[in-house]
Amino acid sequence: MTDRFFLREAAEPVLPAPRTTVGAAGWLRTNLFFSGWGALVTVIAVALAVAIFLPLVDWAIIQAHWTGETRAACLDAEGKKAFGACWAFIEVRFSTLMYGFYPVDERWRVNLFAGLTLAALVLPSLLSGLGRIWGTRFLALAVLFPLGWLLLHGGVLGLPMVETSKWGGLMLTLIIAGSGMVCSFPLGILLALGRRSELPVIRTASIVFIEVVRGVPLVTVLFMASVMLPLFLPNGVTIDKLMRAIVGVSLFTAAYVAEVMRGGLQAIPKGQYEAAQAIGLSYWRQMRLVILPQAMRIVIPGILNTYIGLLKDTTLVAVIGLVDLIGIIAAATADPAWLGFATEGYVFVGLLFWVLCYGMSRYGLRLEYTLAKATRR
Template sequence: MTTSSASSEAAQTAMIPQREPPVRRRGVPGWLRQNLFSSPLNSLVSVVMLVVTVMVLWPLLQWAVVQADWLGETRQACTGEGACWVFISARLESIVYGFYPESEIWRVNIVFAMLAGVIAWLVLPRLPAKGWMALFALTGFPIIAFFLLAGGAFGLMPVPTRDWGGLMLTLTIAVVGIVGSLPIGILLALGRRSSMPLVRGVSVVFIEFWRGVPLITVLFMASVMLPLFVPSEVEFDKLLRALVGIMLFWSAYMAEVVRGGLQAIDKGQDEAGMSLGLGYWQRMGLIVLPQALKLVIPGIVNTFIALFKDTSLVLIIGLLDLLSIIQAGLTDPEWLGYAMEGYVFAALVYWVFCFSMSRYSQRIERKLHTGH
């Protein structure tokens, strides 16, 4: 027997020495060990940051939860040293519905339920007919919501927009602005890259004009100056003027976001579509735009978040949104001195909606493999 065959036989019959078990990397202990305590320096930094976080958040937690007053209807119910959330609960109806007639609030609740159902259908995975639901969200839902909120048809009592306010008005402005600004922005982005000088020039002038003025100026012009340039017989609703101004303003920003995605697509993609005999709109709709929009999902959602937060600027034209209703409630002599609770509640509501949009955009990115 040769030396090589002898060593091979010994290697096959020899017992493997006992080794240490693998480090557990699953569950909460594994996550903590891998992310917070993977090394002595990392462990020290994690402990210091945890101590600082507790020192900062514990007084806030005591004020907002432990020592807070939750139940009651008047100022006399606030007897503790913490937050007086009675202010929010006592004025919750006006914060959500504004000055909408109490007997017609059921119409707003139906719209809220429909909006929640549409969002849940589009967000939850494995639900069928998402394309049809998206089409309904862009076409059918706005029409149904308009007739329910405004009334004046199908036996519903008309409710003027001056009675709209609170969270209902904030969501109305945000949804209409988001749904309207995206398609207009896509058309403007395509127009700015067009080979036709007139179309390109009009798109450039439109984009640069609306990006060059602040939104407050746009709202002021839409509310005060626009009626001076139209016939006296024509009456534009104040909310409608604000919605048009917000859509045009944010469509200019959306156009630049989409244009960045279009520039990131290689020219060969468009040329490949031309070689197949596809027309311009077929190439854009089937080949170029799907790839471009996938690349700029973070920018699009960032614009949506900025639009949602800027809905509070409609106060300048006399529309009382969520933040404005809370500020108006703070002027009530019965509730003087509780501004902190009102602003914290408004900030929490804005954060919930903005954070939800951000998380949903990240989920879409992972689903579409944007990073590959």
């Protein structure tokens, strides 16, 4: 009788996954050679990757010239330009690329300002949880930038004056971008609120400003700031060229920030506005206590994207004659002592921008993830 029953007493061993789906071979099969066409595409892609990356690595690393004080370091035996990147050129020009023509003895002021800014950005996250730190950071920066002007420009407290025409390189790029961010943020919020206002005059003014600015290229706005603005000021009043650029960039960015902000304001359910009204808050307190904190969570990633655009757009100030990174590189490659190394210059500056922008976008993704935690169940 016993053999009429089968009682499983131990678990059957788990069968291994099919050989075709595991290990290196399995990975290749599922991701690269899943069909005839897939294999063909893979072969083409490999060829493409090899054709692009091998010469690139060869040029930028293997055959590169890393050290040297003069152009001779990057020439071959016949005195011609050798294959391989000439990083010695960047090394020689490095401090100019960072500080422009800021006097060497005064560069500690730039470093100090950079250190303070970094502290203002990093310290708040050590002191408190996430929710409010952007407000703290923003306030810190808003205080720091006017102080930074005194520190960098000097002429007070015994600091020698350094004209803004001597500012340049990465320092100038970051100052324009940073000031643009600090100024365009509150302006953008006001414009966004103005666009949704019930008062027709304020609404119309905001809409006209936002749409006009978004409809024209930044180059024309900068031209306007550099050529037209002096015409509109009383005779004898002049504004520093750097200031004009910052004003132009800030106004331009504010219009874009306003549109991002409007998206956030529209995403807040109407009940929130009504509830805020119902408990008798004034318009500004409704916004400050109820609407904006919620909207901010939605728009911070978008605003960060706008700021990445702003950072890239600062390169345009070269058009009105400021020597930012691009201006320095253009001047450096036109120097007869280093003629013919434009590629290295542009690649290096490109890499610098890439690191900054890519870093900002990764941070934006992380922030988006962290902010979404509040609503995740």
